[in-house]
Amino acid sequence: MPDGQRADARRNYTRILAVAEEEVSAHGAAASLEQIARTAGVGSATVRRHFPTRRALLEAVSGKRIEALCVRARDLTGEGDSRAALLEWLSEVVAYSVSARGLAEALSYDGAGADPVYENSCSAALEEAADPLLRRAIKDGAVATNVTVADLITLVVGIVLATEHHPDPATRADHLFHLAVAGLSPQR
Template sequence: MPEHQRADARRNYARILAVAEEEVAAHGAAASLEQIARTAGVGSATVRRHFPTRHALLEAVSHQRIEALSDRARELTGRGDSRDALLEWLGEVVAYSATARGLAAALAYDVPDPVHENSCAAMLEAAAAPLLDRAVRDGAVPAEVTFTDLITLIVGIVLATEHRPDPAAADRLFRLAVAGLSPLTGGRPR
């Protein structure tokens, strides 16, 4: 939120964001913008002024989580085996996205509004690029794999499992995607 805004606009923004965090935690990405406005004590136009799209609201709600995941990517950069470091980080993104309702939707690239860049995904991409680049350089990941591919895979898994009663379903599907369906013989897929 720009610092040059009036004090009442900053207060409204903070109140809307606090209510939105609660609503998204309770209802996920489908949280009602009207309910957020009512609970925050502002009009829906005020919500739209601060957050012109639902995606912009989800990004704001997810910002701290994205910063934590970005910090973690930087911590893992250059550590140990490049494939293991990348998979450890991706596993953490899956776990975080599966427990933080609305985060997977904030990371999705299918935003129909090309004017507003996906800042959540852009932040993660900037932090994780060294992890992916190193894994590609080491031959641990095929060169054609992109960050967008990896986030799309994670978003798909998380959205497909978000209503399952088993909290480990997203991680299990992610591990399956990483391992593939081929049984291992001597450490290599058949």
């Protein structure tokens, strides 16, 4: 929200965001923008003025969660085993994404990247925060050199979106994440 907004516009933004958090929590990324506007007591044009795209709304709703994941990545950087630290963080991203409906959608890539106004700020923040974790694991030989944080976030998003309608999405997503990490070969 731009600081130069009028007081009523700031109040509208705050009210819309609070309602959007509840709607996204209840309905995920498919939350109705019209319902958000009605519940917030504003017109749909006001919602679209503050959040020109669904992604912009999801990113705003996910902002606190994304910041917590960024802080956690920084906390884990330099901790013990570099592979274990990276996998712990990724496991937390999976768990957070499963519990925070709409977060996986906010992290997904939609091809809008040509216009920086629509850049995926959630993924960009996570990529920046986790890059030192990944670089350390690569340097230690614990992760392949061609892996990127963007690859890992895409993997997490795929797992979370694929399991969101499962009766126990958290357990299923965790299982698939660990399967992806371990690979298909039997453990020896």
